[in-house]
Amino acid sequence: MTANGDRKRVAVIGAGLISQAMHLPHLALLRDRFELAVVADPSRTVRERVGDRFGIPARVATASEAIAHPGLHGVVVGTPNATPFVKDAFHAAIVAGSNTPRLKVLLRAMSSIFPGNLFEEVPGTLDDERQGQAAIVRALGRGDGDRAANEYATTMESIGARVTKFFYERGIFAATAAGTP
Numbered sequence: 001m002t003a004n005g006d007r008k009r010v011a012v013i014g015a016g017l018i019s020q021a022m023h024l025p026h027l028a029l030l031r032d033r034f035e036l037a038v039v040a041d042p043s044r045t046v047r048e049r050v051g052d053r054f055g056i057p058a059r060v061a062t063a064s065e066a067i068a069h070p071g072l073h074g075v076v077v078g079t080p081n082a083t084p085f086v087k088d089a090f091h092a093a094i095v096a097g098s099n100t101p102r103l104k105v106l107l108r109a110m111s112s113i114f115p116g117n118l119f120e121e122v123p124g125t126l127d128d129e130r131q132g133q134a135a136i137v138r139a140l141g142r143g144d145g146d147r148a149a150n151e152y153a154t155t156m157e158s159i160g161a162r163v164t165k166f167f168y169e170r171g172i173f174a175a176t177a178a179g180t181p
Helices: 017-029 044-054 063-067 084-097 101-113 125-141 145-169
Strands: 008-013 034-040 058-060 074-077
Touching: 008 017, 008 063, 017 034, 017 044, 017 074, 034 044, 034 063, 044 058, 058 063, 063 074, 125 145
Parallel strands: 008 034, 008 074, 034 058
Antiparallel strands: none
């Protein structure tokens, strides 16, 4: 159980090889903390087999349906970033999960400026993301959760720096007296 005694309800978007080999088995091992509430995959056959195998009661075709599932605490996106299935779903999950009106306004504004995957527009971020994901998977494969967490933090820091620089260069963020970051 979690600290407050409740399991966290999770949606899994994408039930392909990585989800079946990594995400779902690990979440299933942690059933005292997580409840697999809904799985989304465009293939009915895949989502039904995965739902049966992991005891997931709700099975839907789209990421939007999964995100709309009541009572979710989190979403695992288990598809490659370039797939149309997840491009808008990831952003929708962030907007839906934001707890403040200001954050929702900012995220909606950003999605109108950069529809789809922002990382496709920012030079170097897709490479950073791929390299980071590979490092995280290697660390998890060795059973080194601390290293995986560090790799994740390093990847997010690198991507964040690139995105911030991109925004400054295009005038989206105002430059400071000291210049751009």
